Amino acid sequence: MAWYSSGLKFTCKLCGHCCSGEPGYVFLSKDEIEHISSYLGLAEEEFLNKYTRLIDRGTYYDISLKEREDYSCIFLSDKGCTIYPVKPLQCSTYPFWDYLLSDKALFYAEKEACPGIGEGELHSEKEIREQLDKAKKRDNYRKIKK
């Protein structure tokens, strides 16, 4: 039985901490690249050049959103996420990430970074597992090195 079988409380407080503060990656799948490009009215190549960076993995690159110098996400504004309706799954499934859910103490330690954890809406185990399944079915878009 999962340690969160009674569900977990989480409500986003829109503080933007998870979109800023420390260096990090927001990886993109092929579908996410298509959806965000289309939302912004850009050709995919234009979107990739303007808003993403290549993360060297040896034989290939993963694609991540760019960060500003202060490590905030390129799409974070003072009104929140400017691509909210098409934000990547990595963002929309937080904090119900596999590695955070692997351990109760780890999940609640994340409250230091995310004040919405342990607050507000109760999410059932079924809902949480649905988020995990979505993440499992999604692949980062990889650019193979030539």
Ligand code: SF4
């Ligand atoms: S850190 Fe948590 S509460 Fe703040 S914006 Fe991110 S998900 Fe929402």
Ligand code: SF4
């Ligand atoms: S895409 Fe939006 S939700 Fe995701 S890190 Fe950037 S600003 Fe935050």
